[in-house]
Amino acid sequence: MFEVSFSTELAKIKKKEFAPVYLVFGTEAYLIDTLRKTLMENVIGPDEIDLNFSSFDMEEVSLGTVLADAESIPFFGERRLIFMNRSVFLSTEKSKQKNDPDLADFEHYLQQPSESTVLVIYAPYEKLDQRKKINKLLKKSAVLIDVQPLKERDVQKYIRDTINNEGYNISPEAFEKLIQLTDANLSTAIGELPKLFLYAQENRKITVAAVEALVPKSLEQNIFALNESVLKKDTAHALSLYQDLLLQKEDPIKINAIMAGQFRLLIQVQMLLKKGFQQSEIGKMLKVHPYRIKLAAQQIRKFDSKTLLSAYEGLIETEYHLKTGQGDRKMQFELFVLSFANKGNSKKIFS
Known part of the structure; x- marks a missing residue:
């Protein structure tokens, strides 16, 4: 799922091939941050952020507020980019807002989304409530980007590829120690790499001694x-x-x-x-x-x-x-x- 959904969609976004609606499902912080950054860099220009970008906390605002923005015409640009954060109404968790009166209008929008808006719905939860009509609609109309925590072997592959792509080598012992000290957590491990790269910039080799010296134990x-x-x-x-x-x-x-x-x-x-x-x-x-x-x-x-x-x-x-x-x-x-x-x-x- 990771290679098909996340990597493929990320590549499409970089090619300016955008979907009108994305459902970003999962809790892996590094993947979420990477996706956010990629969308911001490619959907709108840096001078358009104030005009064509909106970010909403769905625990605090109504769907009607989002709809009004999504249906608006972009200002001096081709597209609007909208982030819907903490979309708890999709999950099995309790929400502060109950029975949003604009839910039916939002469901209608999903069936005919604006071509000039990229709507990104973030659902950082373990499960979505599959009984809800809204989730059934999203399955049909949105592009699902899976950002669930990766399995250990996928975490290791991602970290190793990142190290190699930066032109560094890491010994097997050092790699094992890095995984151990970061609990095979992708976000934590990636966050430690800049220190290791800086330390090893002369010979481009990351040793177990470097990992033990620079990566703290929790x-x-x-x-x-x-x-x-x-x-x-x-x-x-x-x-x-x-x-x-x-x-x-x-x-x-x-x-x-x-x-x-x-x-x-x-x-x-x-x-x-x-x-x-x-x-x-x-x-x-x-x-x-x-x-x-x-x-x-x-x-x-x-x-x-x-x-x-x-x-x-x-x-x-x-x-x-x-x-x-x-x-x-x-x-x-x-x-x-x-x-x-x-x-x-x-x-x-x-x-």
């Missing part, structure tokens, strides 16, 4: 590493990572909560895999990014369910101590690490 990634150390009962490393987070002014309750959430995910993924579900199915069921499911599946291979559950229960107990103010807040997690590491051959540390 809090969740730091805590993922902390989880790994806890599970391996590498007490020294776990406590060192924890101290680093405290030096970064992270709150102990927040650290503990994210850790507990990650362990809960590990337990859920382990249970669902045992029941025969595929990783893609699990991601949809838990509403979690596929790359996180992949990492969880890799991590749980190293540990049995008893170990995961024991760690999770320890974190829940730590959360109770943190929230009830029992003992030093910064020490509670350290006590958990020591308690878990000595599980089975030491007495309980929490009193």
Whole structure:
């Protein structure tokens, strides 16, 4: 869908082959931004923005307002460009505006759109309400541009192609590290490339050292590493990572909560895999990014369910101590690490 819909339509727009109505469906920020920029550069000239471009928040304005603009003649130009943002009336989500009186007129417009207007309807939602007449009409009359988050292999291909097209090479290890540090998120990865290009401009080679130095770890990634150390009962490393987070002014309750959430995910993924579900199915069921499911599946291979559950229960107990103010807040997690590491051959540390 990505190669057919997004790439093909983008190429047509650059050739000045415009459709009167586009439905942009999905939530991938980088693709949405790329499309917006391409439309702005090709449908209207830079000196026409004030005259022939309009952008509406459909949570705030009526369809009648959009229609009045769409049916207007362009000023000193060939076309008008109109963005309809947050078109919640197409989705299954609740809208501030109910029963828009201009809906019937808008449906009529879709059947006979103005030839001098390019109307772009943005629907940044996971699902559209297929029961609605308006969506059935859009299927027939609009060009659908799919900007749903890409699968990991498509993200990797897009990033690799972008790097190569800019005249750079990246080692396999560096590429793997880039995907890992950006959670296989297209927008995040693309956003990190300018720094890497600047760093490697002399020899045009991106190394793993460059990626590690320039691409920051998120809090969740730091805590993922902390989880790994806890599970391996590498007490020294776990406590060192924890101290680093405290030096970064992270709150102990927040650290503990994210850790507990990650362990809960590990337990859920382990249970669902045992029941025969595929990783893609699990991601949809838990509403979690596929790359996180992949990492969880890799991590749980190293540990049995008893170990995961024991760690999770320890974190829940730590959360109770943190929230009830029992003992030093910064020490509670350290006590958990020591308690878990000595599980089975030491007495309980929490009193």
